[in-house]
Amino acid sequence: MIELRPFSTLGGANHGWLDAKHHFSFAGYRDAARMGWGALRVWNDxxxxxxxxxxxxxxxDMEIITYVRxxxxxxxxxxxxxxRTEAGDxxxxxxxxxxxxxxxxxxxxxxxxxxxxxxxxxxxGAPTWGSKPFPRGDRSGRFVTLASGMAGDENEALPIRANARVSGLTLAAGESAEYAFGDNRYGYLVPAxxxxxxxGVRVAARDGAAIRDVTTLRVTAIEDAEIVLVDTAP
Incomplete structure (x- = not known):
């Protein structure tokens, strides 16, 4: 199942200095149907x-990942x-x-x-903070783990204290890449x-795709694209 959540349907608020869109309920935006997805609680644009x-x-008591677009x-x-964390990092x-x-x-x-x-x-647990560069070119044509608490990702990614993985991918128009989910996993994908x-579902820039009961995800770029994917336990 892949549920498309178009950017135009997101909640949010423009505070002047901050223009925020919320994929899930946050601050003054409340939607009982969008309280989270698996262990993913917030995705703010x-x-x-x-x-x-x-x-x-x-x-x-929260793992907070910031992806700079x-x-x-x-x-x-x-x-x-x-x-200081720069674009792509x-x-x-x-x-x-x-x-x-x-x-x-x-x-x-x-x-x-x-x-x-x-x-x-x-x-x-003691609070921690860390930052790491992830050159966009290194993600060309393949998913690269950016942050993770899953076994096997320790040497590649920034650590988080959750059974979850945040991955990044860049594709040129026409290119494809695949991602394999484990059993009973939840995914949420947003093209930056x-x-x-x-x-088979078209996902435009900054739309959300809520993924469940999918074994293999195949992503094909309709135009040059930069993608972020979260994979969590229920």
């Missing part, structure tokens, strides 16, 4: 204006971590027992990100750029 950002605020985001937190924050952080666009142009929240397998065919 955020455009952050230059020299603005999210001021310090707390989180706990355009521009760059600068992170700082009360643990002393600070770092990823940062991960395991909130654990609690962390206070800020995310700013210190660039001269708009920064665009996907912010993905995954429910951890357990509560607690470009339209794709996903097992």
């Amino acid at each position: 955020d455009a952050i204006q230059a020299n603005t950002g999210f001021p310090p605020h707390p989180h706990s 355009d521009g760059a985001i600068t992170h700082q937190d009360n643990l002393g971590n600070r770092g 990823v940062q991960v924050m395991s909130a654990g027992t609690g962390i206070q952080h800020a995310e700013y666009n210190l660039e001269s142009d708009t920064t665009r990100i996907f912010q993905i929240w995954i429910i951890p397998d357990g509560s607690g 750029k470009g339209a794709v065919d996903v097992n």
